[in-house]
Amino acid sequence: MNVQAEEQQRVAAFPAHSADSPSRGEPDGAISRALRPLNTGRLRDDYQRQGSFLYLSEFLPADATQQLIDAANALLPEVNRNYLPGHKAGGSVSRHTIDRLAPYIAQLYRSPQLIAWLEKVTGDRLQLSPEDDPHAYALYYYTRAGDHIGWHYDTSYYDGRRYTVLLGVIDNSSCKLDYELHTRDPNKPDEPGSVQYPPGALVLFDGDMLRHRVTPSLEGEMRVSLTLEYVTNPNMRPWRRFISNMKDAIAYFGFRQVFRKALGAKV
Numbered sequence: 001m002n003v004q005a006e007e008q009q010r011v012a013a014f015p016a017h018s019a020d021s022p023s024r025g026e027p028d029g030a031i032s033r034a035l036r037p038l039n040t041g042r043l044r045d046d047y048q049r050q051g052s053f054l055y056l057s058e059f060l061p062a063d064a065t066q067q068l069i070d071a072a073n074a075l076l077p078e079v080n081r082n083y084l085p086g087h088k089a090g091g092s093v094s095r096h097t098i099d100r101l102a103p104y105i106a107q108l109y110r111s112p113q114l115i116a117w118l119e120k121v122t123g124d125r126l127q128l129s130p131e132d133d134p135h136a137y138a139l140y141y142y143t144r145a146g147d148h149i150g151w152h153y154d155t156s157y158y159d160g161r162r163y164t165v166l167l168g169v170i171d172n173s174s175c176k177l178d179y180e181l182h183t184r185d186p187n188k189p190d191e192p193g194s195v196q197y198p199p200g201a202l203v204l205f206d207g208d209m210l211r212h213r214v215t216p217s218l219e220g221e222m223r224v225s226l227t228l229e230y231v232t233n234p235n236m237r238p239w240r241r242f243i244s245n246m247k248d249a250i251a252y253f254g255f256r257q258v259f260r261k262a263l264g265a266k267v
């Protein structure tokens with residue numbers, strides 16, 4: 001049995017539907033239901049107290065989460081495997097493939113209600129990442145033993161800040177998101193923490209402020225998360241764009257996805 005077939009078997013327990021199937025609800029309706037019970041003022045205080053970090057074990061409603069699960073299953077053949085010795089191993093699907101095959105995710109990313117709520121929590125005016133940024137929204141797959149990512153920051157190559165939203169999609173794993181708060185604040189001691197965010201959970205943080213990693217998966221486990229990236233300034237200097245593109249091509253999505261226009265690729 002080949003690797004792709006093995007990985008497809010691992011998701012057999014999750015209901016699978018075609019990513020082209022009719023939508024079962026607009027994302028803004030799901031976001032409205034998600035936000036209704038939240039005390040945004042208190043969550044903003046928590047976010048600030050924790051040095052630009054917030055974790056909610058329950059956020060998306062079950063029907064919206066199921067749409068993400070369906071998309072993750074349908075996009076499994078599109079996963080680009082990547083490996084950096086000593087730092088990371090796993091698979092990724094960029095926003096360009098998602099735009100073609102899982103439009104619900106793109107709609108969720110652009111939800112005005114979600115963006116407005118994120119602005120209230122962060123205190124920043126947020127913008128969508130540029131259309132050529134493969135990280136704007138992407139799925140990350142841990143499907144083999146040892147898949148992980150080491151300690152890092154989500155460094156912004158943009159002129160402004162970049163905020164990361166992580167949404168749990170599939171978590172049949174023992175992987176944990178380990179993090180350290182206040183590492184950029186000389187007036188506060190580092191504060192370690194760890195969460196294992198289930199489907200529908202949310203993690204929000206300023207990419208340049210949170211040092212974090214994901215611990216290795218074990219044999220037979222599967223974990224999929226969705227990342228949404230918002231910026232305060234979508235401008236990026238040419239030399240930073242080159243560095244960002246090379247990092248994305250080597251460590252995440254492959255050269256075909258990142259440099260699709262230059263290569264004339266239909267993706």
